Amino acid sequence: MKQIRTSKQLTVTYFSIVAFAIIAFHFSMLESMIEDMESVYAETRMDKDIATATALFQGTNLTHVAVPPFSNAYLGKKNLPAWVVLESDISNDKPYHLAPSSETKIEYFSMLSKVMINGKLRDLYLIHHDAIYESSEEKMFDTQTTQLFMSLLLLIISLWVVMRISNRLTKPLSNLSKNLESRSPENFSPISLPDGAATREIHQLVDRLNSYQNQIRSLVERERAFNRNASHELRTPLMVMRGALTLLNKSDSKEFMERQRTRMVKACQEMEDYITTLLSLTRDEDTDSMSTRVINEAELALICEAHREYQPNEFVELKVSSQGSVKTKLPVPTLHILVGNLVKNALACTDKGQVLVVMEDNLIKIIDSGCGLEGKPTGESYGLGLMIVRDICTKYHCEFTLLNNEEVGCTATVRFPPERKA
Template sequence: MLNASFSNTKTLTGHLAIFFTAVSFTVGIVSFAIFYLALQWSEDRVGERRILIDRDAAVERFLSGESGVIQLDELTVAYNDMDLVPENYREFLQNKVSYLGEVGESFNPLSHMVFKGQYTDQGKTRSLVLLTLIDRVEFGVDELVYSGAIVVMFVATLMFAFGTILYRLSIRLIEPLNDITEQLNQDSIDVEQAFSIQPQSAHEFHLLTNRLNQYRSELNQTLKREQAFARYASHELRTPLTVVKGANKLLMRAESTEFQSRQVQRIEDATREMITMVDALLSIVRYERNTSDAPLREITKNEIESIVESNTTQAERKHLDIELSFAGSPTTRATEPVINMILGNLLRNAIAATEQGTITVDISKQQLVIIDDGAGLKEAPNSEGHGLGLLIVDDLCQRYQWQFDIQNHHSRGCVATIKFDPV
């Protein structure tokens, strides 16, 4: 409970205020209780010492010849005959050989300090009783109210001191952290706007703010460089690829030998793959600040078939079959080049890891599953097949908040699964 109350800095100030207030009241109550008990104890001890002094004076006077009742002073009366003691006190003391303590009267709100003992007069033991009206010298109601007021003032002083400490602590240690947290949690983050903090904050918060502003500035510069790259690289990369693709089409129309035709087809495949990769990488740069900027679209069956067909040549070289099962069109913000890069990488990895058998591609509205007949992750002969390509796939899936997982299949090779995030 205590850890939960002090784990949130936004409510920490209020919790600390409640805590300090409770501590102040507790200290005040404990202080008042200790003060009251100590006062009562000291009054009783003073009363006992006083009546013992009066006892010695009473014994001396009784030995001098006085008898019966002696008024020692305005507060103390001495008796050497139990029959002369007031009835209430006589009934209280009749079965006691000796007694020393404070006793109240039912008919009188004032209490007496009572002493019962014995003294010897000419070889004869006689009883001795002293009654002292102790309430007249003890603290009264007014004095207790005054002492209580002192305790209340003490508690108020504690609360004021704790409140001052709490305020200064909040200004220097708590509020700056809340301010930074609110600025970080803003719905729309302006990378051009610097983090701000109160001047009276602790030095460490100023250092933290300066570092955050430095990192934000570096991030802003990086984003601007990547945006510039997206603008300029789009033209600089596409133009030579378009030239290569156009020239290759002219070569395809010309008469050529079987060997030349295969080389021209390889150039065509490589150019198409390069264009797809350029489009995907530029798409990553274009939307990396906020993937929600991209429009929603459905992944069509023709799109998947086209990607599978583009990798059929590699599978045919190893005499592998590719089975496609399309159960539904997922909705996504990823562009066609991004899907091409993801599915293409997974297919090429599956083909590289499989020597013989079938590669299964199963796509539905919720997920994409690719299963191969290779040796599995741990025993795969071509470990490079699960390297850079999967790193790119994993990065793209994180960017679009998809869940990507690859593991050994229970009866075949590997199974790669991408679970699409519901839009």
């Protein structure tokens, strides 16, 4: 498996590469600059010395003259000293170093020039050596070496600064990683900002992690709610079906059997509605793309009628009143579960009096005259029923409130979101 490097290792590696590149570039530029300066200086000086040598050769038969202080001039290649070996590809009026095979350790320049001497065109060879420039060149190298050591020292200091900066930038990430590693899978509490110089990117990362964690927590809670609600809410229709099947074995009356069949059909429909609703709460759906429909009084009356048989007390009156209209995107089974649970809870909390289901513009109220929020309901499904209601309201952006009445009982209100205009 390929080893993953840390940020510090990558910083040292990349900085070393850059430092090496800077040093190599510095050396190459220095050498190129000195070579160019030497060539320019030698060419300028040798042009002047060739003019001087040409004047010295005029009117004489000399083949060699000295051009103080650094040059010697020779007429014709055969008159060059034996230790001088020229390069094979020299051009006129250009300075060249002597060939490596020359018998000298001193750096000489040579230049060939065509000059008119005593009325004849002759090849004049100038051999040039500037001891003062060579000495100056060595001093320049010494100076550059000092500058190089200063540059290396500056690079070392820069590396230390970069490492400090890298440590300050990566330490919050390291602390964040340790924090995440120490958290248990069940811990969905918000992730705090790590200690250190947290940058804007660290803040954004923590915000995204918390947002992602909230999504995971929401999914887990919905899964748990589904298991909890399904195990409880499906129990009642199953008991109805089991009871009806038991009763079918005790009578052969067609009327009795039809009544039990009707009970089982209702129980199956109720079970199907619960399963559809609970499964929809665990899925991510685009509620904005759902079509809008209108809830009428007849639909509310049908929901209430389906729950009359769960009415624990015969002295409680269940009534429906319509004072407005409601437009919603809730599917029919989901709406039946929503209103049905509120009705069932209101009936479970009321020993006498009435439960009134009121529909107004964009809201539905279930008003009871029962024990109120501080009392103890007679039905087991009170708490779980409200949890399902809250889950449905959260998913479909409805507002749910449950408040005590001024005298007795309480009022559950579901406010539906207004229809958006296109």
